[in-house]
Amino acid sequence: MQRHHLRRRALLASAGLAAAAPALAACGPDITAGEDSDESRLLKAPEGDSPEGEITIWDRSGDLFEVFEGVIADFNAAYPGIKVNHVAVDIDAKLQNTLITATDVPDGVFLDDAKIGGFADYLWDLSDVLAPYAADIAPQKLDVNTIDGGIFGVPFDLDPGLLFYNATALEAAGVDVEAIETYDDLLAAARAYQAAVPGSAPIHLEQSPFLGQLQLEMYANQLGTSIADADGQLRLDTPEFERILTFLDTVRQEGLGTRAEYLTPTDIAELDNGNQVFYPWAIWFSFAPEQTLTETSGDWRATQLPSWDAGGARSGAMGGSSFVLPRDGANADLAWLFYEFLMFDPAGYAAVWGPGDVYPEGLATSIPSYTPAADPAAPLYGAITALGGQDLWAVATEAGAEIPGGTPTPAWWAGAVDYLGNDLQRMLDGDLTPGEVLTQSTDAIQTNLVDRQ
The missing domain is CATH 3.40.190.10 (Periplasmic binding protein-like II)
Structure with a gap:
């Protein structure tokens, strides 16, 4: 299964x-x-x-x-x-x-x-x-x-994208999830958890180029944009994408992120040992506490994603x-x-x-x-046992109502992983800046994918 x-x-x-x-x-x-x-x-x-x-x-x-x-x-x-x-x-x-x-x-x-x-x-x-x-x-x-x-x-x-979190671990560390309303608040909560649990890396950083690009689109959807517009034209090199990449790069630079591929053994181990306690992801992460996690099933909960600005959308499609x-x-x-x-x-x-x-x-x-x-x-x-009996339906439908509209996914989207997905990983390796990712990926996608259609 x-x-x-x-x-x-x-x-x-x-x-x-x-x-x-x-x-x-x-x-x-x-x-x-x-x-x-x-x-x-x-x-x-x-x-x-x-x-x-x-x-x-x-x-x-x-x-x-x-x-x-x-x-x-x-x-x-x-x-x-x-x-x-x-x-x-x-x-x-x-x-x-x-x-x-x-x-x-x-x-x-x-x-x-x-x-x-x-x-x-x-x-x-x-x-x-x-x-x-x-x-x-x-x-x-x-x-x-x-x-x-x-x-x-x-x-x-x-x-809908949700913020999954280890409620038991965060409560023990004295971190209040209710105070997380923006991504700046999420950084502050991660810093507080790391101070209480030395050696932890609280926020998930996706290591798969494909899934990293998919998650990037979730963040972008919150901001009302995407890798391509309604006509299939590339619109990657924008302030919105630079803001998202800067957030991810901050997580990397400050050592606040666990770098792992979604639900691979390393990822599962870091979730179960309490080192990784925040997972901004699609609702389908609920499968992890239901079917995969052994030590912390029942400890996890879901809430709305942070917004990029106060009052902004608290979810995006992933x-x-x-x-x-x-x-x-x-x-x-x-x-x-x-x-x-x-x-x-x-x-x-x-x-x-x-x-x-x-x-x-x-x-x-x-x-x-x-x-x-x-x-x-x-x-x-309704109540999901692996989420401590939380009413996930209520959380998810509220998040679903917050998702901004979108655009058709261009035929070249998956091919863009060879450029944007890989460059995102190079940034998380410390080899590229957010600006370099956007410039380099834009040029490569436009030349090798968009212009060749």
Whole structure:
């Protein structure tokens, strides 16, 4: 379960930790199909009250595959005439060639938001079928799925950034988490903890180039920006990104950070021994106290991220996935009904996020992107034992409401890891300044990725 979860989550819910980075560097292909009229690309819902047919749905193996598998019976109670062939597939390895050759194309695919831009020419525009729900979908999720005015994914999860912290260790050290409102406050709290616990390095510093870049985008989203604008133009060398990198470099220079890759043995050891007590990360870090930590499970809690300025956004998106419908799928319109049920029908989203066989306390590694499903007053999950019985739903839905809008992830995003992700690590090695990271990465990404599209 741990390996499957990590594969799902590391790239907008699907990277495989150390093994993931090489594969991800090649993802997000810019495959171009022929031009069609806008109207011809719009998916239409099937007519009639009792549609019949057979659909093939691709998902990755792992925990979410099992969750979606468990909802098929509920879907068939509503649509008994639709047979669902649910197939576990290495999507990164198979999808590109499948779409190019138009051979055995599935009707629906679970796909990282970061990759949708690269495949959009082969996908249905879902603007028409999503229209009844669009006003109630988190703006950030609509934004990342919108390309040239079309919407190319059925939004799945919302992954708000949270500040996870070891409440037991901080209380013993006399550090008040409630006083942390800004990133300056977080630095002050880390200094206080280190003074009380000599040798500790309280704040997580991500050592994976890919995940470091993903976390960087979370911080940027809080500030209302991202590596690319809505037109896919690079906008990295800005005061906002310099501010974020300066914060991370300060953590490094003052020795306040534990440098480790997300939930590798070193990271887990430093979490369990009390040296690393602050983890600014997506909600899916909740998996760690639930499944990975042995000594400190039950000690951890979650709260809103600090803001960059007093009164600023206390969360930003880090990761996310959606469902796409290939145009060469035989029954994409019927696959739409499956995803509509999962995401927008109360019976469907309660089965996805509520307690079940895979997650007995609920799917607490995300919240729905459909705001009626993410109702703070109607929790789909609540108290999480591994978080000391904290009501994570309340914390996460509050954070989700704070996430600013976003932009589509450009097809070259993963390729940028070779430049920005690696340069960020060089800064954390002490070899580059924040300004040098921005200048050098901007030049390399523009020349090698953006200009070559």
